[in-house]
Amino acid sequence: MALLEVKNLGISFGGLRAVDDFNISVEHRQLYGLIGPNGAGKTTVFNLLTGVYKPTRGTFSLDGVVLTGKSPIEISRAGIARTFQNIRLFKNMTVLDNVKTGLHNHQKYTAIEGIFRLPRYFKEEAGMDEQAMDLLHVFGLDEKADHLACNLPYGEQRKLEIARALATDPKLLLLDEPAAGMNPNETAELMETIRFVRDRFGIAILLIEHDMRLVAGICEQLTVLNFGTELAHGEVDEVLKDPKVITAYLGE
C-alpha cells in the first residue's frame, strides 16, 4: 500500500477550478516531484493535503488513514509536515525555539502543568531542548541555536524550516520550492540535504520545484500539473521528454 493516496481531489475558488481531479500515490521513502507552470495549482495541492483548504471533491489518506476534511493540527499529528514557498519562521525567536514549536506537537504536559511549572514541565522541556539540538546538529545549525532566526542567511533559514517540519515527526514531508532564491552552490547542497533527510529519517518527500536540475537529480517520480489538472506522470526521464510537458512548461 502506498503511503499517500490521493483520489480525484479538487477545489474551486469561485468559478476557478484551481485543482481538478488530482490523483497521486506516493510510496514510503519515495522522493516525488510535483512540477508545472506558475498558477498550475501546486501550492494549492499542499494546502489541501495540510488541511488549510477543504477539498470540494475527492479524498486523500496517509498510511491507510483517511484525512479528508481534517484540521491542520489533526493532519500534522497524523504525519504530514510542510515548508512554505515564502519562508515562514518565527523571525524574532531563536533558532532553537523555532524547532521546539514543531516538537510541541507531541508535548504531553498540560497547560496547567506548564503555567505552574510543575515537574513534568521541566522534564519535558529539557527533553525537547535535547531533541531540538539533535535536529539542529543534523543541519549544521547547532552552533547557531541561540541566534534569532531572522539573522540567519537565506539558505540556513530554509534548512531551519525543514528542521522545524521534521520536529513534528512526519511520515511525509511537503517541500514547496525549497531552492527558490538559492544560488547554484546552495541548491547543490540542498539536494544533498533532501536526500540525506529521506535516508536518515526514512520518510517520503513530495517536492514542488522549478529548478529542473534539482528535480531531475533527486526525484524518482514526477507529476506535472497544468491549469489545475494532471498533464503527465511517471518516471522522471520519461516525463521530462514528454512533448506535452515540453510545450506547456519546459519550452526548448
Ligand SMILES: Nc1ncnc2c1ncn2[C@@H]1O[C@H](COP(=O)(O)OP(=O)(O)OP(=O)(O)O)[C@@H](O)[C@H]1O
Ligand atoms: N485562496 C485562493 N482564492 C482564490 N484563488 C486562489 C486561492 N489560492 C490559489 N488560488 C488560485 O489558484 C491557482 C493555483 O495557484 P497555486 O498557488 O496553487 O499555483 P502554483 O502552481 O503553486 O504556482 P507558483 O508556481 O506560481 O507558485 C491560481 O490561479 C491562484 O490564483
Ligand SMILES: [Mg+2]
Ligand atoms: Mg506555488
